[in-house]
Amino acid sequence: xxxxxxxxxxLVADFFKEHRGKEFTVAEVVKRLKGEVGLSSVYRIxxxxxxxxxLKKEYKESPxxxxxxxxxxxxxxxxxxxxxxxxxxxxxxLSVEATKEIVKIIGKDFxxxxxxxxxxxxxxxxKKG
Numbered sequence: 001x002x003x004x005x006x007x008x009x010x011l012v013a014d015f016f017k018e019h020r021g022k023e024f025t026v027a028e029v030v031k032r033l034k035g036e037v038g039l040s041s042v043y044r045i046x047x048x049x050x051x052x053x054x055l056k057k058e059y060k061e062s063p064x065x066x067x068x069x070x071x072x073x074x075x076x077x078x079x080x081x082x083x084x085x086x087x088x089x090x091x092x093x094l095s096v097e098a099t100k101e102i103v104k105i106i107g108k109d110f111x112x113x114x115x116x117x118x119x120x121x122x123x124x125x126x127k128k129g
Contacts, residue, residue: 008037012045016055016071021091023058023068058118085123092123 011033016024024032030042037045046069049055056072059065070091080099084091094102103112 008041009045009048011037012042013049013054016049016069020071023070023089023091025066025068027066029069082118083123084118084120085126086120087122087126090123090125091118094119 012029015029015033026039026042026046029046030037030039033042046055050057050069054072055069057067057069059067068089080096081094081102082091083094106112
């Protein structure tokens, strides 16, 4: 796949960078970009960004639900685990030190894939409300 940068691709990439830790469906991205990039272009651009490793694809409830995408920083993300709030959908990073402790507790017999591991729970903001 040819890797080139268009104005539309840059708009979509910048949108995800500006909203780190948030997940969006394709329809939500189109809506938030207020018509600057069409639906089919957003699908195509998100597919490219995912293939380039810049976005991570997940499903909120099941594989039949709409996929959600979030910015994935390969410089930082493989070094730690992610915490995802099941109420608001926010994704945050567990510290590298805490991640190392969890990996140590799990032991030598199991190798944890930190890139693919997201711990689910309720964030402090949702817990208050």
